[in-house]
Amino acid sequence: MAINYVHHILIHLCNLFAFGVKIMKKLFSTIGKVFLFIESLFEPQLNLKSYKYPIIKIIVSVIIIPVAILRNQIFGVTDKTVSTVLSFIFIPLCLGAIFCIGISGSELIIVSDNLELEKKELEKKKYSKKLKHKPYSIDKIIFMVTQNDIIDIEIMLENKFVKIGASSDCERRTGVFFNKAYYIGNTEYKNIEDFCAELEHTSKDGIFSVVSIDGVRFK
Numbered sequence: 001m002a003i004n005y006v007h008h009i010l011i012h013l014c015n016l017f018a019f020g021v022k023i024m025k026k027l028f029s030t031i032g033k034v035f036l037f038i039e040s041l042f043e044p045q046l047n048l049k050s051y052k053y054p055i056i057k058i059i060v061s062v063i064i065i066p067v068a069i070l071r072n073q074i075f076g077v078t079d080k081t082v083s084t085v086l087s088f089i090f091i092p093l094c095l096g097a098i099f100c101i102g103i104s105g106s107e108l109i110i111v112s113d114n115l116e117l118e119k120k121e122l123e124k125k126k127y128s129k130k131l132k133h134k135p136y137s138i139d140k141i142i143f144m145v146t147q148n149d150i151i152d153i154e155i156m157l158e159n160k161f162v163k164i165g166a167s168s169d170c171e172r173r174t175g176v177f178f179n180k181a182y183y184i185g186n187t188e189y190k191n192i193e194d195f196c197a198e199l200e201h202t203s204k205d206g207i208f209s210v211v212s213i214d215g216v217r218f219k
């Protein structure tokens with residue numbers, strides 16, 4: 001009988017301990033989220049596309065600053081001890097608000113740049129749809145760059161214009177080409193094998209949409 005009673009108590013204690021652990025986990029998780037949120041207030045958000053978030057931060061910060069400065073008058077504090085305690089609370093809060101305004105100002109610029117970039121990307125997509133292009137296989141492109149010392153091929157790649165081709169130096173007196181290299185965008189390849197491997201890695205089904213060759217667009 002006594003053993004069953006002790007066993008019953010131990011089960012209750014274990015359940016209570018498990019419940020306490022769950023509560024502590026939730027508490028620490030909430031505290032962690034709060035700290036992450038506070039940290040995000042003082043770090044520029046680089047992917048913002050709306051002015052709402054930085055403007056709200058500026059408004060809240062502008063409200064906090066005068067409240068922090070006029071804390072004694074607002075709360076009617078006359079006791080020095082209470083005034084000191086409030087100073088320890090509001091002075092860092094005031095400094096944080098000032099810093100937050102600076103961060104929010106930079107975020108307004110970031111939003112403006114992001115919206116402008118998004119607008120340009122949309123215009124580029126519309127423009128690319130109107131452009132005439134022809135499908136070229138990797139083999140055909142490789143043939144063209146191997147047969148020409150200098151050739152510039154413009155392709156459409158993920159709604160972006162990318163230039164690929166071959167470049168060479170030229171001896172002025174003899175007109176002989178030398179130091180031939182191949183390129184995809186800003187990346188240069190010294191040998192045709194590396195160039196071909198990157199073309200195969202980049203292409204979709206071994207086909208590229210060619211927009212122009214040596215600056216001449218298709219009609």
